[in-house]
Amino acid sequence: RREIIMESFPNRILGTPSCRMTPSPNAISPLLFFLVLPAFVVPSSYGIEITVQPGVDLLPQALAKRRALGFKLEENVNIILEPGEHRLTTPLILGPEDGGDGSYEVKFYGENATISGGFKITGWNLQKGSKNIWEAPFPEVQHVNLTDIGPRMQMWRGTERLQLARSALLRYENCSREWIQFRATDVREEYYQQDDVLLVLYEKWVMDFNRIKTIVPENRTLFFSIPNFSPSDPDGGGSRYYILNAIEHLDEPGEFYMDTAKRKIILFLEEGDDPNNAEEGQGEGASQGEGFYVSDITSLVELQGNTSKAVSNVTFENLNFAYTSVESFYINAGFNMQSGNFLQKASISLAFATSCSVRSCIIRNTGGYGVWSNMETRNITIASNVLTDLGAGGIRVGRGDAITDNVQYISVSDNVLEDGGHVWQYGCGVLSQRASHVSIQHNEISFFRYSGISTGWTWGYSPTVVHDIVIERNYLHDLGLGYLSDMGCVYTLGHQPNSRVSNNLCTDVQSYGYGGWGYYTDEGSRDILFENNVAAYTKSAGLFQHYGTDNVITNSIFYNVNIGDLPTPGRKEIIMNGSADASIRSGQAGREMSSCFPDEHPNATDDCCCYQGCNQAKCSSFTFTHNIVFSDTEHKDSFLVMADWEHGWHNFTFQDNVYFPQGLDSGLPLFNSSHRYPGEGFSSWQSNGKDVGSLFADPLFLAAHGKNFTLRPESPAFGIGFQPIDLSDIGPRQHVKAHHEHIVAKKPWLEDFAAMKLVLLRRS
DSSP states (O other): OOOEEESSSTTEEESSOOOOEEEOTTSOOHHHHHHHOSSOOOOOTTOEEEEEOSEESOHHHHHHHHHHTOSOOSSOEEEEEOSEEEEOSSOEEEOGGGSOOSSSOEEEEESSEEEEOEEEEOOOEEOTTOSSEEEEEOOOSTTOOOSSTGGGGOOEETTEEOEEOBOOOEEEEEEOSSEEEEOTTTSOSOOTTGGGOEEEEEOSSOEEEEEEEEEEGGGTEEEESSOOOOOOOTTTTTTEEEEESOGGGOOSTTEEEEETTTTEEEEEOOTTOOGGGOOOOOSTTOTTTTOEEEEOOSOSEEEEOOSSOOEESEEEESOEEEOOOOOHHHHHHTOOOGGGTTOOOEEEEEESEEEEEEESOEEESOSSEEEEEOSSEEEEEEESOEEESOSSOSEEEEOTTOSOOOOEEEEEESOEEESOOSSSTTOOSEEEESOEEEEEESOEEESOSSOSEEEEOOOTTOOOOOOOEEEESOEEEEESTTSOSSEEEEEEESEEEEEEEESOEEEEEOOSSSOEEEEEEOTTEEEEEEESOEEEEESSOSEEESSEESEEEESOEEESOOOBOOOOSSOOSOSSBSOSSEEEEEOOOOOOGGGBOTTSOOSSTTSBOSSTTSBGGGGOOEEEESOEEEEOGGGTTSEEEEESSTTTTTTOEEESOEEEETTOOTTSSOEEEOSSOOOBOHHHHHHTTOSBTOEESOOOEEEEETTEEEEOTTOGGGGGTOOOOOOTTOSSOHHHHHHHHHHSOOOTTHHHHHHHHHHHHHHO
8 A cells, every 4th residue: 555645735746856855654755756656647626737937948858757657547647837937849649658548637727827938038238339129149059040031020018019120011113923023112122131131022912022033223124033923903902011030121110120140139129118127917818927038939838649549539728828929931932822831830830730719818919810729620629718919810710732531620719819911911810620519619819901701711612521510609890900902801712611700790890902801702612601790890791702613692681891991000091982892782794694504514614603613603693681781871983782794693583682871872783883884772682583582671770789789679681581680699798708808908000990990980
């Protein structure tokens, strides 16, 4: 018989073992105990506990202790991180042997504990003759490497992201795949460490990284080192670019530059701001304090099972994850795919994993996505987390380059995702690709430079593994920010049978050029139910279908959508004033229904069909019923219902809706406009078989702001079957709201949006 009575830390195995033990009268000596048993394993109601003290690379040691316990256990294993910084120099990798087996789980948790990939920069000195430019040497430690571009693109002061030295936003006069012609004085004849200077060039829904090959001042031409730029029309890309990572543009407080030749970090601060005075902070989410941090690792935790055995029953709870680097390869190669689809790392990633969860954590200061449920993952829960200050997007499910990854039963709920796209501007709040049984519910997603939620990703009407997607009760606001085009609050792509988008609130969407939509059904979106949703104050249409079939849009409100441009951080100027397209829009190809038989296999490539090999857009359709479309007099020049092509609405059903452009007559050409047809009035639209049972009448909103879009009891909308939409519980549910509100920091640029929303409120 062996018994141990511990005077402190009962039933724990310490990351750095240190404890006192008193043997019971019948026990063997402590020395003999350590000789006989490989580890403390004392059953208790709390399970087995392994405690990890703050420090560098102590987590892998704790994981080794867990492995020493073996796989056949009868109680949970709790790996407890003590308060402080748990720094990693390489990612913590968990294999199948590190998880549970279904009868027990392995849980990592702590209070005020941060798993960090950051390294603190110290030894700041003022540059000679300067009052606000500081220098510090590169870290002289083997495991911190700042020679490649990825680690040099980011630096933080505590939790605040600093800006890599950059120029103002510039515009080129002409361009090709190989060069741009710049305006006079915008580009220097030569730059310090010119091979390392980056160009950021905007296209429609992406931005490119490139480098300078040569500059020819005589004709104002800059040649790219990677000749792969896809020139964009001014409406989509705007001929915009800027110069990044150039010391010549280190001219604003909060900017930095890393000089690889002199192995120095150079920092521009306000006069009198001494970086050496930064002290260690305390409190939840800020254990690093106000020190200056860089990172050279692209992920913090990786769950890596294999085809033979998955990692199972692992939970991360109540932890902070901070500081990951940018993937250098994709900067150097100039990748620019939609939504950052090519990225291979995330702060927390899972592959070949089942029954694992990330709960009540803070994931911040990333170089890419925050959490990724990658290939062959099942029964994964990502809930009640805060993801903020993100290099790309927030949460990623599945991947876009495989169709048989067996990613299913993924729950993404009650998270706050905000402030994304700092490096890869096209990162989404939540990106779900080629996965099934995915639930995205009760999240708040805001201040991303691209779309809020993106699902599907089988293009056109091709075969799909995507089904049973639920996007429900999410609060999506302040998206786009004027940086990119062709985006929306909820973006769907491809066939997604038995899927629904319901009870979501989408508001304040601003693209750069075209396409700041609310709900966006892109190529081949099919068999999706949209019900009880609200879109408000979107730059472009509240609903835009590029092309798709068999979608149903019902019992939803489109309130003051298609409002046109408002000044944003990404676009100060007004391009589309007052409106951008229409309240409801379809972009499918033109067709003549007398020769359109979409359910038959085509005999020729120009038939109207839904099969690959023909113009799939010609069979586009949806059903639009029991909805309210309202706009005020500020938007009198816009259309209510618009198709891009003649005969564009022939295959669509409109019925039992309420339309009201305040102050406009129903006889105006507000319906059925296209690039060839100027539109028609409401009665003409109805006489052609559209909107039977619909009304052109004031829906009588009692309130229409914030999360409240209620109607007066006498509203005519109730007469056509409209049901009230309850938005009181959208976003994270009550039990996690207080936690989120305590963590999410207020950003200085929020003042711009407060002013913007005040303008909108006055309009209403």
